[in-house]
Amino acid sequence: MLSPIRAGQHMLRNRVIMGSMHTRLETEPDGIAKQIAFYAERARGEAAILVTGGFSPNAEGIFDPEGPRIDDPKEAENLRPICEAVQAEGSLLCAQLLHAGRYAKIEGCVAPSPIRAPINRYVPREMTDADIRRTIEDFAKSAANAQAAGFDGVEIMGSEGYLINEFTVPHTNKREDEWGGSAENRHRFPVEIVRAVRERCGPGFLVIYRISAADLVEGGAPADEIADLARKIEAAGADILNTGIGWHEARVPTIAYPVPRGAWRKAAANVKAAVSIPVVASNRINTPELAEDILTSGEADMISMARPFLADPHFVKKAREGHADEINTCIACNQACLDFIFSDRPVGCLVNPRAGRETEFRDTPTESPKTVAVVGGGAAGMATASEAARLGHDVTLFEAQDKLGGQLNLAQAAPGKDEFNETLRYYSGQLQKHGVKLRLGQRAGLDDLNGFDHVVISTGVTPRIPDLLGVDHPSVATYAEILSGARAAGETVAVMGAGGIGHDVAEFLVTEPAEAHNTDAFCDTWGVDPKFATSGALAGDPLAPKPSRRKVVMLQRKASKPGTGLGVSTGWILRNALRKHGVEALGGVVYDRIDDAGLHIMVDGAPKTIAADTIVLCTGQEPERALAEDLTARGATVTMIGGAKEAAELDALRAIDEGVRLAQSL
Numbered sequence: 001m002l003s004p005i006r007a008g009q010h011m012l013r014n015r016v017i018m019g020s021m022h023t024r025l026e027t028e029p030d031g032i033a034k035q036i037a038f039y040a041e042r043a044r045g046e047a048a049i050l051v052t053g054g055f056s057p058n059a060e061g062i063f064d065p066e067g068p069r070i071d072d073p074k075e076a077e078n079l080r081p082i083c084e085a086v087q088a089e090g091s092l093l094c095a096q097l098l099h100a101g102r103y104a105k106i107e108g109c110v111a112p113s114p115i116r117a118p119i120n121r122y123v124p125r126e127m128t129d130a131d132i133r134r135t136i137e138d139f140a141k142s143a144a145n146a147q148a149a150g151f152d153g154v155e156i157m158g159s160e161g162y163l164i165n166e167f168t169v170p171h172t173n174k175r176e177d178e179w180g181g182s183a184e185n186r187h188r189f190p191v192e193i194v195r196a197v198r199e200r201c202g203p204g205f206l207v208i209y210r211i212s213a214a215d216l217v218e219g220g221a222p223a224d225e226i227a228d229l230a231r232k233i234e235a236a237g238a239d240i241l242n243t244g245i246g247w248h249e250a251r252v253p254t255i256a257y258p259v260p261r262g263a264w265r266k267a268a269a270n271v272k273a274a275v276s277i278p279v280v281a282s283n284r285i286n287t288p289e290l291a292e293d294i295l296t297s298g299e300a301d302m303i304s305m306a307r308p309f310l311a312d313p314h315f316v317k318k319a320r321e322g323h324a325d326e327i328n329t330c331i332a333c334n335q336a337c338l339d340f341i342f343s344d345r346p347v348g349c350l351v352n353p354r355a356g357r358e359t360e361f362r363d364t365p366t367e368s369p370k371t372v373a374v375v376g377g378g379a380a381g382m383a384t385a386s387e388a389a390r391l392g393h394d395v396t397l398f399e400a401q402d403k404l405g406g407q408l409n410l411a412q413a414a415p416g417k418d419e420f421n422e423t424l425r426y427y428s429g430q431l432q433k434h435g436v437k438l439r440l441g442q443r444a445g446l447d448d449l450n451g452f453d454h455v456v457i458s459t460g461v462t463p464r465i466p467d468l469l470g471v472d473h474p475s476v477a478t479y480a481e482i483l484s485g486a487r488a489a490g491e492t493v494a495v496m497g498a499g500g501i502g503h504d505v506a507e508f509l510v511t512e513p514a515e516a517h518n519t520d521a522f523c524d525t526w527g528v529d530p531k532f533a534t535s536g537a538l539a540g541d542p543l544a545p546k547p548s549r550r551k552v553v554m555l556q557r558k559a560s561k562p563g564t565g566l567g568v569s570t571g572w573i574l575r576n577a578l579r580k581h582g583v584e585a586l587g588g589v590v591y592d593r594i595d596d597a598g599l600h601i602m603v604d605g606a607p608k609t610i611a612a613d614t615i616v617l618c619t620g621q622e623p624e625r626a627l628a629e630d631l632t633a634r635g636a637t638v639t640m641i642g643g644a645k646e647a648a649e650l651d652a653l654r655a656i657d658e659g660v661r662l663a664q665s666l
């Protein structure tokens with residue numbers, strides 16, 4: 001990973017690319033300053049090449065009405081300070097050219113054929129021959145604009161179901177002219193783009209092409225066509241072939257935590273076998289060990305990591321300096337990166353609140369060191385204590401349990417969410433590194449907190465027990481009891497509550513533990529060909545039913561469809577996974593009582609009994625504030641964060657963000 005590699009006329013300092021991510025920072029006040037801070041921090045972290053988020057090469061190709069473009073030389077010139085900041089830190093910066101095609105959320109979007117994307121309400125207009133030739137020219141002009149503004153190269157986005165990818169496969173290309181039909185014709189558009197960019201920008205300008213290594217849609221390309229396209233792209237003048245996985249409309253998860261690490265490495269290997277220019281493996285590669293393993297196995301020449309550079313901009317530098325254990329690992333939750341982008345907010349990161357907000361945080365040590373007590377070693381407390389100690393405060397962290405993590409220890413039991421163990425590893429290391437005095441197994445009382453300049457209450461939450469007749473029946477367990485293994489569930493389970501925790505518990509109950517880590521099991525579950533050879537790399541229906549370990553019914557009082565409040569980029573995966581495993585989800589439920597016969601409810605005015613042998617309470621959480629109230633009664637000033645401050649809408653994203661920001665303000 002750390003060895004140099006030649007790409008075109010460039011000798012790269014290592015084999016790591018920061019993958020393209022649309023940050024939305026360009027829509028923020030002081031957008032350029034924020035982008036400079038964002039990219040320069042990642043260049044200091046020593047990735048060889050940083051790729052920007054996608055810029056459209058023309059007006060029809062913008063992803064949404066606010067989407068960035070680079071077809072105007074003046075707009076491109078505004079980006080010069082970003083190039084200079086990155087280059088000053090020793091990395092190369094490439095602008096991604098992305099034409100959104102039929103995914104563009106705009107009236108007047110275009111595509112090879114007028115077929116609406118299932119994820120877009122706009123029907124695309126079929127491109128004329130003149131449109132196609134002009135668009136090729138638009139790519140070349142935009143690349144030239146990027147070159148003139150100081151970029152080291154471009155990445156031409158040919159995957160994920162955007163315009164170029166729409167041309168390459170019969171799924172979306174029904175044309176009968178020279179741009180459709182045979183593979184030769186379907187490949188003409190990308191090949192002409194690469195040729196035009198190379199001709200316009202000359203040999204020294206890096207040209208990366210992002211090829212779709214597995215479309216994951218019916219009518220997608222088989223491996224031999226992908227290899228054929230790869231060879232043509234190489235011949236047309238590309239220096240590097242990056243890989244992209246799965247169209248946005250695919251019903252197979254491609255990057256979220258249910259996808260095993262390194263799941264797509266063999267798709268990259270198929271491309272590598274076809275060409276001699278460097279090939280990049282991408283998606284769900286989040287540790288140096290895995291990156292090394294892919295490189296040494298010969299499956300790829302380089303590694304792209306996108307979200308791992310949000311989680312830790314200094315990923316490569318830490319690995320180079322022998323501190324890989326200090327890397328803050330991306331846990332593939334998508335909560336603050338993709339989900340923020342989808343809700344029109346600038347990109348962020350759950351495990352690293354600074355990501356995309358670099359200008360809001362400081363690294364300078366405090367000028368007035370304080371003694372700080374942090375009570376509770378969950379996500380909020382760990383984040384506060386480590387950041388406060390890093391800034392020079394004298395910090396003591398009390399945790400009642402004999403281990404750190406609080407609710408994260410429960411979250412990590414959910415399938416795929418054991419990635420949270422990386423967060424626990426990271427924070428445990430930071431607490432030690434910055435000299436936090438750790439009081440594990442010590443429930444802090446009033447007397448323990450005398451003499452501190454500042455007391456932070458991060459005592460978190462406990463499961464809420466609903467006021468329901470029979471709630472003390474032996475069949476009833478809390479989510480904490482089930483996930484911690486303190487109680488085992490029976491064969492038939494009713495899950496009360498269909499929020500995030502209810503869904504996690506239901507999946508925990510129906511899924512074989514191996515599924516989250518085994519690529520073959522993952523491929524089997526989601527209908528993917530493990531050799532990535534078939535058309536679209538599909539071997540079956542991604543939504544086909546799967547055997548379940550148990551019969552599970554999930555219930556909620558709200559009349560809405562269960563699961564609608566889950567994250568945009570992960571909720572559909574969880575809902576489909578449960579459906580595949582036969583989990584029944586009921587909304588609009590009125591709970592009546594629990595007894596030996598099971599859980600008695602009313603649905604649509606009719607009584608119903610669920611004969612469950614286990615009833616799991618996922619009915620919310622209560623803030624743990626007893627200590628805070630005692631301290632306040634004594635006249636002490638306390639600051640509450642995380643679940644202790646507010647149990648509603650609690651997640652680790654808020655807990656960590658509040659913790660780090662509080663520490664910065666001490």
Ligand SMILES: Cc1cc2nc3c(=O)[nH]c(=O)nc-3n(C[C@H](O)[C@H](O)[C@H](O)COP(=O)(O)OP(=O)(O)OC[C@H]3O[C@@H](n4cnc5c(N)ncnc54)[C@H](O)[C@@H]3O)c2cc1C
Nearest residue numbers: 376378379380400406407411444460461642643651652653
């Ligand atoms: C199954 C499950 C899945 C989840 N999935 C996600 C997810 O995907 N994404 C996400 O963002 N969030 C998720 N969460 C929520 C997330 O884990 C919590 O929101 C977050 O960890 C709360 O952190 P906290 O520090 O505020 O509280 P807690 O985690 O509750 O920590 C509080 C700590 O304080 C300690 N404590 C209490 N009183 C004292 C005292 N007097 N002295 C010393 N110690 C004390 C407790 O022992 C505990 O360790 C999930 C939660 C669960 C249960």
Ligand SMILES: Cc1cc2nc3c(=O)[nH]c(=O)nc-3n(C[C@H](O)[C@H](O)[C@H](O)COP(=O)(O)O)c2cc1C
Nearest residue numbers: 019020021022053054255283284305306307337338
């Ligand atoms: C917030 C966000 C924005 C993204 N924007 C782009 C983009 O503009 N162009 C692109 O090719 N890929 C984009 N991607 C996909 C990434 O390049 C990458 O393929 C994906 O995150 C999986 O790789 P990772 O596991 O290393 O993060 C984006 C990903 C995220 C999380």
Ligand code: SF4
Nearest residue numbers: 330333334337349350
């Ligand atoms: S928000 Fe989650 S998925 Fe996104 S970069 Fe951070 S840890 Fe990774």
